[in-house]
Amino acid sequence: MADPAFRDAVVVGAFQTPYSKHPVKEVLDLLVDAVVGMLRRHEIRLGDLDGLAATSFQLAPDNVVTLAERIGASPAWAWQGAHGGASGVMGVLEAARAITDGRATVVVAVAGDSFDVSRHMQLMDEFNTGMRDYLAPYGFGGTNGLFALVEREHRELYGTKRTQLAKLATTQRANARLNPNALLRSPMSEEDYLTARLIADPVRLYDCVLPCTGADAVLLMSRERADALGLPGITILSGRSQNNYLPLEPMSMRTGAEKFAADLFAEAQVTHADLDFAQLYDDYPIMEIIQLEDLGFAKKGEGGAFVEATDISRAGTLPVNTGGGQLSCGQSGAGGGLIGMGGAVLQLLGQAGDRQLDAPRLGLVSGFGMVGYGKGLSSAATILRRDAR
């Protein structure tokens, strides 16, 4: 049986604001656009919205409650994420728990930021005290430098190849070419990826996400309400999270997913082979490989070989990041933690347009982020199932 914590909730929709390379408005108003856009798409009245989950790096001095004020909403339940790229998945899981607990009936989970490259670098310089005090005084390059350390060690220990990373980046780019909201849609070859300019060796330009502006939203409601409205739903079979796994390790060689993967699949009662797609948190291709290992698709050190041996295209056995992922869509700050969830929802509801897979039933979404002194502190993942119609 699926995890009863999520039993009475279903996910019924996803929405994205237009993505842009430069800030177009204040972040609070960007999040408002996403929430209101989500409600309008499904013709939900504002008075019916009684739960709100929000994550944004730039939201201070605002917060999820002042976001509700700006919208004019009156939610009984409100949650704000502090888990960076894991917050998107966590917010949806928390919303489903709140609905199952009877604390809310209709919830929007939203995440986004008004970023561009310079605002992102500024954030990296003062992200948290660990990073500010012990890394920022160096020109460590923000996460680019930190994940370069990870990629080099992974290659040294396990023989992971740049061509394996290239397969992720180029496959996602091909997917993004069918996604009108992706910011990077020009063709990218393996050669383009391998020879792009160095950012922090061995990390090159197309290993790095483009910090951008945008917001993503997901709509959940009680199963009863969704049935009454005739909305097809998605069931959360299982969902797990972990923070500060391996407390004193400052490199993201192993993520919290390693700790919860067995439970995640056991609770969902599905195997890896049952999955119709995976939306992996892709701040860097090396982190997709490490998550594939930690989530149990491959043994530690064999994620690169797994990618090489697996058809991860939309026509393949395990399509990965079917909308292009952050690597090709852009990383809208905390929105990068919800973009995979949104993509999964559209796929399972059959609303993914030109990039729609053939009637997918089961999907996995992972999140990862909140880099502190060196590593990404937070991990989350969920397994979703399209309900029978």
Added chain:
Amino acid sequence: MTAPARRSVTEQYRDMLGQGHAGWARCADCGRAHFYPRPYCPHCLSDAVTVEPVTATFRVRSFTHVYRPQRPVDGPLPVLIIAGEAEGITIIAEGSDWGGRECRIGASTRLAVTDDERNVPVFAPADEGSARP
């Protein structure tokens, strides 16, 4: 009458840098080191944590040359960043004085302190021989 407040581990760490020594924290109860310094030992939760000068020789776990620092830097680009490990503790710091020597995984390195206004720990080659390819 109250006892004078003990300097916090963060203050001890900064004091030590000011004296030209890179520090890490060690717990007097369990004997184990950690970095960055925390008020309670993350191994045993003891508050008998003090900052001591790091004398250990580190092994280069990984390194990168950063061409795009997140803030303007005074020195030349790229910036060498090293993850060094000793006693099971990994510290990430800039590499300094590697000159023409190639930084490589497995090389020996030790912590020194910059004499610029940043006053931060940096990884220097432990000796001529160990840092050679």
